[in-house]
Amino acid sequence: xxxxxxxxxxxxxxxxxxxxxxxxxxxxxxxxxxxxxxxxxxxxxxxxxxxxxxxxxxxxxxxxxxxxxxxxxxxxxxxxxxxxxxxxxxxxxxxxxxxxxxxxxxxxxxxxxxx
Amino acid sequence: xxxxxxxxxxxxxxxxxxxxxxxxxxxxxxxxxxxxxxxxxxxxxxxxxxxxxxxxxxxxxxxxxxxxxxxxxxxxxxxxxxxxxxxxxxxxxxxxxxxxxxxxxxxxxxxxxxx
Numbered sequence: 001x002x003x004x005x006x007x008x009x010x011x012x013x014x015x016x017x018x019x020x021x022x023x024x025x026x027x028x029x030x031x032x033x034x035x036x037x038x039x040x041x042x043x044x045x046x047x048x049x050x051x052x053x054x055x056x057x058x059x060x061x062x063x064x065x066x067x068x069x070x071x072x073x074x075x076x077x078x079x080x081x082x083x084x085x086x087x088x089x090x091x092x093x094x095x096x097x098x099x100x101x102x103x104x105x106x107x108x109x110x111x112x113x114x115x
Numbered sequence: 116x117x118x119x120x121x122x123x124x125x126x127x128x129x130x131x132x133x134x135x136x137x138x139x140x141x142x143x144x145x146x147x148x149x150x151x152x153x154x155x156x157x158x159x160x161x162x163x164x165x166x167x168x169x170x171x172x173x174x175x176x177x178x179x180x181x182x183x184x185x186x187x188x189x190x191x192x193x194x195x196x197x198x199x200x201x202x203x204x205x206x207x208x209x210x211x212x213x214x215x216x217x218x219x220x221x222x223x224x225x226x227x228x229x230x
Contacts, residue, residue, distance in 0.1 A: 032216060043119075043205050043221030044158065087157060091216075102148075102171055103207075103219060105157030 004088045009110040012078045020073040020109055022088030027068050032091045035062065035073050036103070037084040044087065044105075047073065083113045117142070119208050119222035127228045128196050136191045136225045140208030146170075147189040148219060149181055150205040158205055164189055165212035193227075201229045 005023040012018040024033065035047040048055055048062045050071070055062040061074040075082055085108040120139045128134050140147050146165040150158035163171035164183035178194045187208075193200055203226050207219040 041223075043207070043224050045221065046218040049216060085157075102160040102163065102173065103150075103158070104160065105150075108157055
């Protein structure tokens with residue numbers, strides 16, 4: 001599995017934008033970039049995913065570098081509810097076989113949001 | 116709509132015992148995956164089942180086994196419990212298999228403590 005690197009922790013103030021970086025220098029052309037987050041005492045939840053183009057949804061935006069070796073999850077206005085561990089995960093388009101269902105989580109980034 | 120449900124919420128066992136954890140996927144989802152999350156780390160993939168067949172297995176000993184029932188619910192069994200098996204066990208469901216952009220929906224987990 002291609003590896004991702006994220007900062008251990010980041011801090012933000014409420015209602016300010018947050019940019020969470022992820023490096024994936026060994027990404028292959030067939031890897032999607034997925035982001036999940038895990039709120040305290042809950043299971044992970046899907047945030048967003050993309051392949052080459054930037055993506056937006058109601059939760060966040062995903063900015064993907066032109067060479068795809070890095071990406072940034074953008075929370076436009078952080079709220080206290082956004083305090084969580086954020087995981088950047090690569091998933092192959094055609095994983096097939098025994099790799100399909102597997103999400104490979106790293107350590108993630110612990111986001112602290114201050115009131 | 117009900118999300119992924121897991122039972123029990125918490126469980127305390129002693130070394131050498133056996134444990135069975137249960138998961139009910141979101142209605143209409145045919146795939147179930149199991150993850151182990153040790154405190155302070157990201158979830159680690161254990162198994163994936165689709166249409167009652169094992170489709171993926173992580174790097175866990177044979178003491179770990181699972182099965183999926185005709186109604187798509189699933190059980191994770193762990194034999195001969197060790198102290199190191201203490202963790203949050205997460206179940207995730209997804210609609211199908213073979214589509215790497217499928218979102219995985221996680222349950223709240225079962226907290227297992229082995230004494």
